[in-house]
Amino acid sequence: MKTRLLTLALFLAVPTALAHGTLAAFFGGQIAETGDYRAEFAVRDGAIKVWVRDHDDKPVKASGKATLLLGGQKLDLPLSAKDDTLIAEAPVKSRDKLAAVLGLQVDGKPLSVRFMQSEVVAPATLSPQAEAGRKVFEAVCATCHGGALRGSDNGPPLLHPFYALGSAHGDDVILAAMNTGAKSHMWKFGDMPKPEGLKPGQDQDVLAYIRAMQAANGLGSAPAAAADPHAGHGHH
Ligand code: HEC
Numbered sequence: 001m002k003t004r005l006l007t008l009a010l011f012l013a014v015p016t017a018l019a020h021g022t023l024a025a026f027f028g029g030q031i032a033e034t035g036d037y038r039a040e041f042a043v044r045d046g047a048i049k050v051w052v053r054d055h056d057d058k059p060v061k062a063s064g065k066a067t068l069l070l071g072g073q074k075l076d077l078p079l080s081a082k083d084d085t086l087i088a089e090a091p092v093k094s095r096d097k098l099a100a101v102l103g104l105q106v107d108g109k110p111l112s113v114r115f116m117q118s119e120v121v122a123p124a125t126l127s128p129q130a131e132a133g134r135k136v137f138e139a140v141c142a143t144c145h146g147g148a149l150r151g152s153d154n155g156p157p158l159l160h161p162f163y164a165l166g167s168a169h170g171d172d173v174i175l176a177a178m179n180t181g182a183k184s185h186m187w188k189f190g191d192m193p194k195p196e197g198l199k200p201g202q203d204q205d206v207l208a209y210i211r212a213m214q215a216a217n218g219l220g221s222a223p224a225a226a227a228d229p230h231a232g233h234g235h236h
Contacts (some may be wrong), residue, residue, distance in 0.1 A: 025187065027151075027186060027189070028042060028187060029041050030113065030115050032114070036054065037059075038053050039104070039113045040053070041113070042151070043098065043117060044153065046092070047090060050085070051086070059084040061081070064102060064104035065102075066101070066102050066103075067103070070224055071219060075091075077089075095119060095120035096117075096120050099116065120149065121216045126209070130209045137210070140197050149213050158213075159219060160219070165215075165220060166220070178195060
């Protein structure tokens with residue numbers, strides 16, 4: 001019986017480890033794989049961002065435009081390059097529902113990729129503890145994790161399978177991040193410093209808020225564990 005379980009664990013570990021090595025989002029966005037390239041796409045408040053990399057995750061020069069479908073509107077936006085990032089300012093929020101079609105030129109070749117995201121849903125009611133946590137989150141965490149928990153240029157989305165209930169980032173890991181910060185290991189944002197201004201007990205309130213937001217946005221339990229690429233999570 002024991003051997004069987006071990007075999008199963010190894011079997012599950014292989015594809016997820018591969019997925020982590022090849023398809024990690026650097027900046028909390030969605031990834032699309034095409035023939036020779038992968039594109040990462042993220043919606044920030046006031047802009048969309050795109051990163052094009054090769055299959056070794058090396059940045060590749062690209063240019064092009066984005067067509068956004070947003071609340072019945074269609075917007076054609078040129079993308080401008082800043083270092084490794086393609087940016088278009090746009091009247092969007094990271095919480096918005098939208099569809100994007102990117103028409104890119106990469107190494108002189110055309111590349112078309114599509115992305116969609118749904119709207120972030122706020123729970124109809126929050127428990128008093130989660131409501132207290134919401135206020136703390138907005139004051140202390142939102143500058144990096146975004147007011148809609150979809151991330152920002154300073155930190156990753158927390159509405160993400162990596163951090164869902166039942167993932168390798170359990171309650172203990174989330175509480176530890178709030179109390180000590182976190183070393184960079186999932187993304188390319190750098191380390192999370194120990195947050196300033198949290199009073200004793202507020203970590204539990206913020207955790208309740210994060211869990212309520214995840215539940216309202218379809219991030220439940222079991223399947224996330226399999227999707228999480230670093231089972232074991234030795235960093236904590
Ligand atoms: C100065 C920016 C910043 C602030 C403020 C911040 N974080 Fe983070 N946080 C980050 C970054 C960057 C990471 C990504 C680390 C990595 O690469 O895994 C992160 C990671 C996390 C993780 C995952 C931790 C792990 O061990 O994998 C959790 C949970 C988290 N943050 C919650 C919070 C909460 C809750 C708050 C507010 C109390 C907060 N953060 C405030 C930047 C920030």
